[in-house]
Amino acid sequence: MRVSLIGAGNVGYHLAQRLRAKGVTLCQIFSRDAKKVNSLAEELGTEAVSDLQALSDEADLYILAVKDDAIVKVAGQLGYLNKGKRIFAHTSGATSSTVLAPYFHNYGIFYPLQTFSRTIPIDFDQLPLCIYGNDVVSNQQLTQLAKTICPNVYHLDDKQRRVLHVGAVMVNNFTNHLFAVTSEICKKEKLPFELLKPLIQETVNKLAYLDPKAAQTGPAARGDQGTINTHLNYLDSFPAYQELYRLLSASISQMKDIG
Amino acid sequence: MRVSLIGAGNVGYHLAQRLRAKGVTLCQIFSRDAKKVNSLAEELGTEAVSDLQALSDEADLYILAVKDDAIVKVAGQLGYLNKGKRIFAHTSGATSSTVLAPYFHNYGIFYPLQTFSRTIPIDFDQLPLCIYGNDVVSNQQLTQLAKTICPNVYHLDDKQRRVLHVGAVMVNNFTNHLFAVTSEICKKEKLPFELLKPLIQETVNKLAYLDPKAAQTGPAARGDQGTINTHLNYLDSFPAYQELYRLLSASISQMKDIG
Numbered sequence: 001m002r003v004s005l006i007g008a009g010n011v012g013y014h015l016a017q018r019l020r021a022k023g024v025t026l027c028q029i030f031s032r033d034a035k036k037v038n039s040l041a042e043e044l045g046t047e048a049v050s051d052l053q054a055l056s057d058e059a060d061l062y063i064l065a066v067k068d069d070a071i072v073k074v075a076g077q078l079g080y081l082n083k084g085k086r087i088f089a090h091t092s093g094a095t096s097s098t099v100l101a102p103y104f105h106n107y108g109i110f111y112p113l114q115t116f117s118r119t120i121p122i123d124f125d126q127l128p129l130c131i132y133g134n135d136v137v138s139n140q141q142l143t144q145l146a147k148t149i150c151p152n153v154y155h156l157d158d159k160q161r162r163v164l165h166v167g168a169v170m171v172n173n174f175t176n177h178l179f180a181v182t183s184e185i186c187k188k189e190k191l192p193f194e195l196l197k198p199l200i201q202e203t204v205n206k207l208a209y210l211d212p213k214a215a216q217t218g219p220a221a222r223g224d225q226g227t228i229n230t231h232l233n234y235l236d237s238f239p240a241y242q243e244l245y246r247l248l249s250a251s252i253s254q255m256k257d258i259g
Numbered sequence: 260m261r262v263s264l265i266g267a268g269n270v271g272y273h274l275a276q277r278l279r280a281k282g283v284t285l286c287q288i289f290s291r292d293a294k295k296v297n298s299l300a301e302e303l304g305t306e307a308v309s310d311l312q313a314l315s316d317e318a319d320l321y322i323l324a325v326k327d328d329a330i331v332k333v334a335g336q337l338g339y340l341n342k343g344k345r346i347f348a349h350t351s352g353a354t355s356s357t358v359l360a361p362y363f364h365n366y367g368i369f370y371p372l373q374t375f376s377r378t379i380p381i382d383f384d385q386l387p388l389c390i391y392g393n394d395v396v397s398n399q400q401l402t403q404l405a406k407t408i409c410p411n412v413y414h415l416d417d418k419q420r421r422v423l424h425v426g427a428v429m430v431n432n433f434t435n436h437l438f439a440v441t442s443e444i445c446k447k448e449k450l451p452f453e454l455l456k457p458l459i460q461e462t463v464n465k466l467a468y469l470d471p472k473a474a475q476t477g478p479a480a481r482g483d484q485g486t487i488n489t490h491l492n493y494l495d496s497f498p499a500y501q502e503l504y505r506l507l508s509a510s511i512s513q514m515k516d517i518g
Contacts, residue, residue: 068483094478094486113454115461115476120468126457154454163448164455166490166504167441171455172462173477174507175434180471180514182426189422195372195413196423196430197466198385202374203431204463207456209379212439217374218432219353224327227353231425240510245425247506248433251499255439 001145004028004055006074007065008037010116011091015065018124018149020044027059052077057086061145063110064090071095075103087138089131093165096158097132108133108142111161112150115172128152130161181241213255220252260404263287263314265333266324267296269375270350274324277383277408279303286318311336316345320404322369323349330354334362346397348390352424355417356391367392367401370420371409374431387411389420440500472514479511 003024005016008031019026026046031037034050041048049055052074055062062081066074071090078088082104089110090100100107109132114122129150133139139155146153156164179200186193206215219227228249235242262283264275267290278285285305290296293309300307308314311333314321321340325333330349337347341363348369349359359366368391373381388409392398398414405412415423438459445452465474478486487508494501 068486094483094489114458115465117465117469117474120465123457126460128454128457130454156450160448160450162489162493163444163450166493167444167450167452167455168458169477169490170437170441170504171459173475173479173511174437174503175459176462176465176471176475177507177511177514178429178433178437179466180475181510182429183471184514185422185426189419191415191419191422191426193426195387195389196426198382198387199373199427200430200434200463200466201385203434204459206374206376206379206435207438207459210376212435212442215376216432216435216439218428220432224353227327230353230421231428234421234425240513244433244506244510245429247503248436251440251503252432252436254499255436255443 001025001061001141002027002059003061003063003145004030004059005063005065006030006052006055006078007063007091008033008040009065009067010118011112012063012065013040013118014116014122015063015091015112016040016044016046018122020046022149024145024148028055030055053080055081057081057083059086061087061089061141064088066090068092068095072099075100079103085137087133087141089133089142093130093161093168096162097134098158101134106134106138108138109156109161110142110146111156113164113168124150126152128154130154130156130164132157132161178244181244185238185241216252216256218252220249221256223253260284260320260400261286261318262320262322262404263289263318264322264324265289265311265314265337266322266350267292267299268324268326269377270371271322271324272299272377273375273381274322274350274371275299275303275305277381279305281408283404283407287314289314312339314340316340316342318345320346320348320400323347325349327351327354331358334359338362344396346392346400348392348401352389352420352427355421356393357417360393365393365397367397368415368420369401369405370415372423372427383409385411387413389413389415389423391416391420437503440503444497444500475511475515477511479508480515482512 004027028047028049030049037048087106088104089108111130114127129146131142133142183193263286287306287308289308296307346365347363348367370389373386388405390401392401442452
């Protein structure tokens with residue numbers, strides 16, 4: 001299977017690296033940023049393209065690893081490649097596969113469920129790769145490629161992927177925001193945020209042993225209103241964080257009551 | 260230094276194990292639960308006590324590893340031991356040291372900042388041990404003992420410890436609640452929560468490289484109101500979680516705007 005990658009952002013970059021490492025033929029890689037894509041193409045021994053109308057039709061699969069709000073715009077410009085059995089897949093957790101339907105016969109999803117940073121290596125042996133194809137052949141082809149680069153391949157439809165993406169926002173974006181809030185408080189109080197890192201790691205380690213609902217501890221879980229009030233008083237000088245504290249405590253208490 | 264431990268809950272249990280492993284003399288260990296304390300004392304080769312009025316005065320330090328709301332009650336019954344240079348320290352992040360002042364000449368804090376479960380080993384080489392003594396001698400004695408069992412010893416006053424405890428609730432209890440919420444959604448949708456674990460671990464791994472504020476990603480951080488609305492619509496059937504989603508997204512957006 002021959003692949004061309006459209007997009008050289010964090011997802012495109014790491015996908016390209018992994019495809020190459022697993023011996024998949026990378027025909028071309030596209031980015032509007034000519035300098036960026038030239039350097040990446042050189043690193044990968046593939047061809048750089050910086051004009052979206054100049055992609056060759058030699059690939060079997062075109063992976064659109066572009067920002068969510070660019071998917072439709074990019075798809076709309078790739079009609080000239082929509083020939084034969086070529087497949088077009090995007091990498092977004094948040095975007096329906098059906099946005100590709102007006103433009104392509106064969107389309108699907110190639111969504112690595114992970115947070116990507118340019119400089120941090122991605123372990124494709126650990127992450128789940130969620131795929132979807134709009135027909136049997138697309139599904140087979142995408143599955144085959146997915147299994148080449150990742151041992152954990154899941155078939156999810158648009159609804160399932162949307163749910164999982166809501167979950168990803170909760171456990172990644174919202175969790176990180178709680179870290180950020182705490183880090184800001186620590187900065188203001190001249191306390192090292194470092195002190196909390198072993199606790200953070202242990203919070204995650206517990207997931208291997210316990211269901212998070214069963215693992216819930218803290219003042220709200222034990223109905224310790226005295227400690228909650230002490231904390232809310234302290235947070236008087238951070239009204240936005242105080243509201244977060246109040247709502248999250250109420251939510252913990254409610255989950256416990258419902259059982 | 261000779262230590263007696265009051266309380267055989269999760270903190271008391273792991274502290275006792277660690278003190279023993281580091282060769283500290285454990286005079287006695289107390290719990291009202293006679294069966295529990297007998298078995299623990301036997302495991303540790305120390306003496307079990309289940310009557311709070313029957314502790315010997317041979318220890319230099321009495322560690323009150325009891326629930327927050329029991330500290331004052333227990334302290335009030337230990338007046339008969341308040342002789343000479345004996346020190347009394349509690350292990351709570353949430354409770355002021357001064358609650359001990361009415362009962363003891365020498366008192367302080369011995370607070371291991373970590374989440375404790377009975378069955379999961381605790382790595383005292385990683386956690387921060389936060390101590391405080393009400394005078395120079397108490398401070399010295401508590402520091403010496405702390406350094407015997409933990410390389411990361413911090414002197415924090417009551418205010419600093421309270422702030423850190425607010426942070427601990429944020430990064431541990433609230434983070435775990437977000438995991439629990441997501442796990443409940445996954446259960447209802449028959450999706451494996453397992454799929455999100457690599458993402459959770461990576462969210463934490465990033466803290467080693469990036470300040471969490473700088474690491475913030477997701478729909479709220481990039482002002483992607485379309486995705487936020489899609490997620491809020493999905494959460495119509497989970498009104499409590501919908502409110503969490505809305506407030507956390509607003510808080511991320513606000514932090515980004517303030518810069």
